[in-house]
Amino acid sequence: MRAQDDQRMFYGWVNAAIFFFVYLASMGLVVYGYSVIFPAMVADFNWSRGSASIANSIHLLVLGFLAPVVAIVLKKLGSKTTIILGLIVLLAGMTLLGTVTTGIVPWTIIWGFIVPIGLAFAGLVPIQLNVMQWFSVKRATVLGLVMTAAPVGGFIAQPVYTWFMEHAGTWRVGWLVSAALAAVALILSFWVRNKPEDVGQYPDGIRPEEAKKAGGPQVRVARTYRTSTPWTPGEAFRTRTLRFFLLTFVTKAMALMLILSHGVLHLTDVGLTDMQAAYVLMSVLIGSAVIRFPMGWVGDRIEPRWVISVSMGLMLLSFLVIWQAPAFVILMVCGPIFGAAFGASLVMDTTMLGNYFSPESYPSIMGIVLPVVTLCMAAVPTVSGYIADQQGSYELAFVFCAIGLVISFISSFLLSPPHKSIAPAV
Template sequence: MPEPTQPKSDFFGWINLVLLFIIYGSIYGFVFYGFTVVFPEMIKATGWSRGSASMAHTLRAISLGVLAPFVAIAIAKFGAKRTMVAGVIVGIVAMSLLGTVTTQLWQWIVLWGFIMPLSFSFGGALPIQTIITYWFNIKRGMALGIVLSGGALAGFVAAPLYTYIIQQTGTWKTGWLTAGGFCVCALIVTFFIKNKPVDVNQFPDGIDPEIKSDIDSEIKTKTPKTYRTGESWILKEVIKKPAVYLLAICMISQGSAIYLITTHGVLHLTDLNFTMMQAASVIANLILFSGLARFPMGYLGDRIEPSRILAISLAGMGISLIGIWKAPESIAILIVFSSVYGFCFGSMVPMFPTILGNYFGPTAFASITGFLTFFGVLFSAPVPVLSGIIYDKTHSYDIAFIYTIVLTLGASICAFALRPPKKS
């Protein structure tokens, strides 16, 4: 009797996951999360105001939103692999310039606000998630959780590593040069990626849909336990459904919360008399727990409707953000709050692409994600610069924290209201 699955050793999807894990960790972990400790040192050394310097982070976020539809077009025309190669090359160039010739505020704004978004967009999340969506259906949530944990685990290493390197060398520029080295590693790995199972004569999850099994129990183990659309969706159909706008609100709240912490978290804590290494350790711990959550919660998202996980995570993120805002004098208690925050944030990371893939399928995944990313970033991008301006005017981040906490808790209600859409 024929077997319904290919031998596991032959399924290239698992090798792809390892490669994508390394790429995502290099681009997002060592560059995006590494920013959290390099940025405060830049401000200290250059004397730039927090509001002015944070403009680069806001422009970066806006650029990501604007670029998202173009990334989707590039993926459709050139494939995810070629798109990633171009993006990673841009990242190498930008990191090299940040670590060598950057001395003026306008240079920082141009490089981080406009050039690096090309790397994050074309070399980052969307092409990576698109590849995973093609390779995995039944185990999609778990696969996304594995790969997306790479960014957090690399970020956990990056925060104290860059702090140590900067302290030893006496300049923030070495942080960016180190990040550029990790981008070179990502570029090498990218060339081994396979876009789709059909490229190597394989099938999603390693299962040939033409081969049927007579063993009911085996069929049952391969049946998804959460909702999966059986229809092919296009963008103009998706934008008519309430689910996509509820997801947008959730994305806006998650983005606003992480932008506030990654841009101003270290500054907020050092303002409260924590040392630079203590502040970096809190952020590193947050990033670590974000990574620890992604695989198990991605796995759970294949067994429990991911919208429920999203709702609970948003609520936990909002509550723990209160603890980081008030920052108790005990570093141990602060670490607990950052752990909860990180775990809740990390739980959401695989949920968004999982929900989109489950609700609308792989064909239009890139275009739908690009659409949502544009609007999500449009409303969350102002948080870094506005938070910096608020601090410059009031010498406090209170207003920024209160806004973000209320938004996150409200988005939790939206997530509870999510239901799989049906075609008209």
């Protein structure tokens, strides 16, 4: 008898489909859409690039430091309500950007403060928590599938928003298209269910009694480590594993931010055309998109920490090539490798934390991790820009990030499963 044959379907897949669109409409088309719409706004208002970019630095900081708040709300209200609240705020923010933005002050307030609130509450942490609660055996596979939505959205955003803005003659239509997609995502989110037990189901669609039948033909058993007990953030951060995880996360995030924020400028400085540099950056996004789902499948069969180690090695090598920029053809090979390495490790990061410390503990742990990562990421664009201004190149910025990736690669081999120490009975 198959698991849950009295159910019409396993509802976890419905959640996954909804989350794919929510993540595409928010992180994919809003965050990556910024790179297309923002230049048009700067040209229209004749803004200083530095002054206009302050909004994005504030945006990143608010997004990161909201993580602990999101963790508290998730614990009290659950993922469904949290996501709905986030999408309401995001819809309001996108609508305001497309209608009342008439200068740099409203732009800074809306993009810097309102939009990141929506993205934080309807973003990755609530979605990842829900997926981890619905899936155990196929956890990495489904996480990889859902997280593919962001780079797919980024790939779509470039031509779609450009087309709309050209035909409408205004950048405002870009934000209004985002608002319309956020409205659709909001409607769909009402069909989300928090946990399998809410609809009388079980994680992965497997009944507990079937899970106990070792060796049964229909039994699907997790092939990678899974903790059986939740950890508090304090307990988790006392482990060597989480400290080395934070180190790997920070250093690779900084390297990615350098490529995304100054990669085109660096490549044009060393002789590539604007179009060639844009193609290299697009190849990074493509590589990140295509790898996430297949790597999720791998992560359910091979311990995620080994996938992270291989990914960090590839990320380091491809980063060095992008830095040196030997030829356009070679860059078009290494760009997707760099993106794929980051995308694969990002899926494995989420999977590993859920496996090692339990899905229930994941939001609280990320509530501490994300502010640290965000602080470091937010510093990269500004510091790298000043380095280029003072020295005439990004060499020192690349040296710093390359050293960080070397440290990250070494640290990735130390991400072994943690074990709680049990106090002796008195």
